[in-house]
Amino acid sequence: MQLADLETPQLILDRDRLDRNVERLRARLAPFGVTLRPHVKTNKSADVTRRLGGTDTPITVSTLKEAEYFLDHGWHDILYAVGIAPTKLPHVERLIRRGARLTIILDNEETAAAVAAFASARGLDLPVLIEIDTDGHRSGVQPEDEVLLRIGAHLRGAPGQGAWLAGVLTHAGESYNCRSRDAIVACAEQERAGAVRAAERLRADGHAAPVVSVGSTPTAHFAKSLDGVTEVRAGVYVFFDLVMHGIGVCAVEDIALSVLCTVIGHQREKGWLITDAGWMALSRDRGTAKQPVDQGYGLVCDEAGRIIADLVMTDANQEHGILRNRNDAAKTPMLPVGTLLRIVPNHACATAAQFGAYTVVAGGTDVQANWPRFSGWQ
Secondary structure: OEHHHOOOOEEEEEHHHHHHHHHHHHHHHHHHOOEEEEEOOOOOOHHHHHOOOOOOOOEEEOOHHHHHHHHHOOOOEEEEEEEOOHHHHHHHHHHHHOOOEEEEEEOOHHHHHHHHHHHHHHOOEEEEEEEEOOOOOOOOEOOOOOHHHHHHHOOEEEOOEEEEEEEEEEOOHHHHHOOOHHHHHHHHHHHHHHHHHHHHHHHHOOOOOOEEEEOOHHHHHHOOOOOOOOEEEEOHHHOOOHHHHHOOOOOHHHOOEEEEEEEEEEEHHHOEEEEOOOHHHHOOOOOOOOOOOOOOOEEEEEOOOOEEEEEEEEEEOOOOEEEEEOOOHHHOOOOOOOOEEEEEOOOHHHHHOOOOEEEEEOOOOEOOEEEEOOOOOO
């Protein structure tokens, strides 16, 4: 089967690019002696995750549905890297009873107390990481905040005996806003130093805290030191996207994900090509809008995945994409109705979430496989 045989839109995954991206980060981290714990929220597919390593590979998830799915497919060492809501603890218990080695995270005393009480009452072995805020981007406790030790005080269990403090976790989300390699390097060091400092304070307070977990795709690729770190998490590195390209982490040619669409019409006086892939296919993510180069809703490639210079999806309705030359609408190529094109997305996670499967190619237009993926929370 060829791409030309498919109805559009379709989510296209270039397996060769995927494999190169996976090997790039594996080779990059090897000298540091840390564990790579891939974040599978990006791909949500057992077929993709198998290419990251066997089922003995530790993974990171962002929903308990992901944990359930990957447990069903043979993965057991699972980190749920979103602050736990107490109402989810019965689901956590079910996963542990089924054999998951599940670790949860939290960043406040109220949740720590609830987790400790639940684990004690249910006789659960429940490792917990305290989320550390190293860059003001989102959740977490400041490394020097006294609340860190108060949270730890609720987690005095030992492995196999209730909720116990396994260590700390941080995510350098501000790295996505960096504008130079030096800025990413500095962000990576801030991430490392903050997490290590928090772990040191907890150890001084009597906790073993063996785990120091850091990670984002930018910092994983540019950290100069990982001293004191035990594991690195990254997710979008398997696909990359235009946001990662915009901050210098990858080339456009490294991006493994695209959306296949068809030219269905023209607005010649406006210099527009109309396609059958709008924001329902690409998502509404405009992550490059604040970057030096705004890529609209995505860059346009031909059917084989080759970039068409200066052709961008500048606007999107629910099921219609509008393409034009980014500099001069008069220079938009009026490609014939029926022409197949591929749109490289701003945010791989958001775009992939619009589809139920990957149509897999290997550098060309021959369809190699169809890999299912899932979405949602329940």
